[in-house]
Every structure is written in structure tokens, then in C-alpha cells.
Amino acid sequence: MGAALHLAHAGQPAPGERHRTKGKGGSGGETFADFARQVYGDQRATPLARELLLAFGYATMVAHSEAERDVHDVWSTARKAMGATRTGRRWRLDEAIADDAPRYVSSKDREHRVCEAPRLRPHPDGPDDFRNVRGICGSLADWEHYALEKQLGTGWYKYHWFCKRHLDHLARVREQLREPNERAPQPVPNRGGLLPAYFESDWLGTYRHRLDSPTWEPPVYGISADDWPTPGVEPVAPRARLRLAALDGTLLVEADRGARR
Structure with missing residues (x-):
């Protein structure tokens, strides 16, 4: 498992404050660039996990940066950014969320x-x-x-x-x-758990929905990769995360004054 890096994440705006984007007199584009550098620098992230995080980062910080953004538009933007599977029967975003479920993956060489x-x-x-x-x-x-x-x-x-x-x-x-x-103890997870490290949400319900497993439980070490111990490596320090909401099994992004359907 790669070392958990101490990353500084884009924070949740203060009440009444709006994310600003380029073209609107702000530096939101630079904020997303910082976020992207953090994602690409995270040694724990697989290519699919990076694509997933960037899709949500883009949807929340660039495409729908206004405080009164529509949460369904955010979800739709992230989903369309990743596209569909080859069969066209399932969105890749759903597959990526399921793949981000915390777990231990052993390696048979x-x-x-x-x-x-x-x-x-x-x-x-x-x-x-x-x-x-x-x-x-x-x-x-x-x-x-x-x-x-x-x-x-x-x-x-x-x-x-x-x-x-x-x-x-x-x-x-x-x-x-x-x-x-x-x-021996339960294996420390070494795969997934990055969405909870970057975004706040009801990830237990979201993972259960994407895995189609209502009884799925996270590892005893926690649902976020930041919380998992690694021998000889200090835990990742707490940091600000973008806030998301999961309603009726669908991941939604909360606006500054609450989520709207």
C-alpha cells in the first residue's frame, strides 16, 4: 500500500460564500488545478480512482461552482464526464464508486x-x-x-x-x-476509501448502493483511506473536504444552504 500523503484539499466555502471560476473574476480554476495536482500526487489512487475524483472535483468546483447550483446537475456532470461502459448499460461513475469501496486486495505473484x-x-x-x-x-x-x-x-x-x-x-x-x-488482525485495507478522504458524505449508504449489497460493512479501520494505519507511516492529518450528500442511493452535492432535489 502506498504511503498516505499529507494533502491539502479544497475546502468547503463559508456560509454565503461562492466558489469563483475563471471568467467570473475569481480563481476557482486555479483551485481546481490545485485539487488536480493533489489527486495526481496521491500514490494510493489507481487511474480509475483519479478519474473519479477529478470528475467530482470538476463538477463541484468548475462546472457548477455557484452556491445555488442544482445538485442533480452536479451528479449528471460528473457522470457524463466519465461516460458509459463499453456495453452502454452502466455508467462508469457507478463502476468507479463500487471500485472505491474500502477493502484489502492481496497480491499473488x-x-x-x-x-x-x-x-x-x-x-x-x-x-x-x-x-x-x-x-x-x-x-x-x-x-x-x-x-x-x-x-x-x-x-x-x-x-x-x-x-x-x-x-x-x-x-x-x-x-x-x-x-x-x-x-492475526483483520487485514488493513489497501484499496479504495479515497472518496471519503476527499469528500464528506454518507459513504456507507453510497457504497452499499453501488455494490448492490445492503449488508456491506466497511473495514474496522474506518471507511476513509486517511484513517488506515500503515507501519512506519504517520496517519494523514485531518483536512478540509468538499461536502457531498447521498439521498435515495444517489450521490448529491450540497449547496451552501442545503441540498436541493
Whole structure:
């Protein structure tokens, strides 16, 4: 998981104050440029997440910057900015919100799944061969032959691979890891959670709606990526966020004097 950066976000305007845009005697365009630089500098963001954040930033800060903006227009602008899927059956904005749901995604390295069973005899390729350096079998392991180790600090997964010739060793390692894995914490999320870091809203309801899962629950570490602990990295300091509202499963942007349908 990339380090959580300390980002300064565009703030919510004070009561009665309006965002200003270029062409209207203000610097709202520059504000959006700052916002875009922050999004592109966020190492946690996938390309799809960046597109999602920029769509909402554009809709709220540029296209509909007036205090009396129509919340439906904001949603429509963000949705149209991202376009539809290839099939045209679902808006990409909906898919991007579902993809931003906080979760832990493990990484199974297909290209480096070599058998870790101890090597009994030196490999003929010489002392510098990785199998001799690491003292392992080194044969390519089948996709299903692994032992899962959960890290005690983060709950993240580490995979230990074994080939067909060392399935007995695989069974022993799995048994050795069974009790430590039971004590490991729930994995710290490493994917999603960026919308709550940039915008205020009822994200629980929004994620449930986009995932089509009314019982979905966020991780115990929180719904915002800013709140997730990373070993050796200080938590992201609280910062101002743009305020959004989610009504009837539809994300709406609140005007300065309340959301309007």
C-alpha cells in the first residue's frame, strides 16, 4: 500500500460564500488545478480512482461552482464526464464508486511462485544460482499449492509456494501457520476509501448502493483511506473536504444552504 500523503484539499466555502471560476473574476480554476495536482500526487489512487475524483472535483468546483447550483446537475456532470461502459448499460461513475469501496486486495505473484522447500543438493548451475543462494527447490509451483501467512502487524497476506514434489512440506507449513493466522488482525485495507478522504458524505449508504449489497460493512479501520494505519507511516492529518450528500442511493452535492432535489 502506498504511503498516505499529507494533502491539502479544497475546502468547503463559508456560509454565503461562492466558489469563483475563471471568467467570473475569481480563481476557482486555479483551485481546481490545485485539487488536480493533489489527486495526481496521491500514490494510493489507481487511474480509475483519479478519474473519479477529478470528475467530482470538476463538477463541484468548475462546472457548477455557484452556491445555488442544482445538485442533480452536479451528479449528471460528473457522470457524463466519465461516460458509459463499453456495453452502454452502466455508467462508469457507478463502476468507479463500487471500485472505491474500502477493502484489502492481496497480491499473488504469478511470475515468482517458486517452490520454497529446502534444497538438499546444490543445483548444477553454480553457487550464484538463486536456488543455491536461497537454498530452496526453486521449481515452478502450481497455482493452488501455497501456504498463506498473515502478517501480525497488518494482517496482510504472504504466500509460500511449493511444487508437486513437496506437497508434504506444504502440509507441514500450513499446519505451522494455522494458529498464528488465527491470531492475526483483520487485514488493513489497501484499496479504495479515497472518496471519503476527499469528500464528506454518507459513504456507507453510497457504497452499499453501488455494490448492490445492503449488508456491506466497511473495514474496522474506518471507511476513509486517511484513517488506515500503515507501519512506519504517520496517519494523514485531518483536512478540509468538499461536502457531498447521498439521498435515495444517489450521490448529491450540497449547496451552501442545503441540498436541493
